[in-house]
Amino acid sequence: MQIPYYVAFILAVSIAIFAVQNSAAPLITIKFLIWNFETSLIYLILGSIGVGIVFTLLIWIPRSIRSAIRRKKAIKEMP
Secondary structure, eight states: OOHHHHHHHHHHHHHHHHHHHTTTOOEEEEEETTEEEEEEHHHHHHHHHHHHHHHHHHHHHHHHHHHHHHHHHHHHHOO
């Protein structure tokens, strides 16, 4: 049961190492509609990873809660 924690820890350490090694990356300009942002490439990559994690959690958490509720109901209905 602890394997996902180890995988998450290794992934977090890998991302941190990646960020430190690429902190001197050149600036890039991001254009979206009427806005222009200038940022380092590493911040764009880390932001994309963060947004992906948040969206994944937003999809996963409600599904997990519903599954736990169904499991509790099934256990209560057992004779």
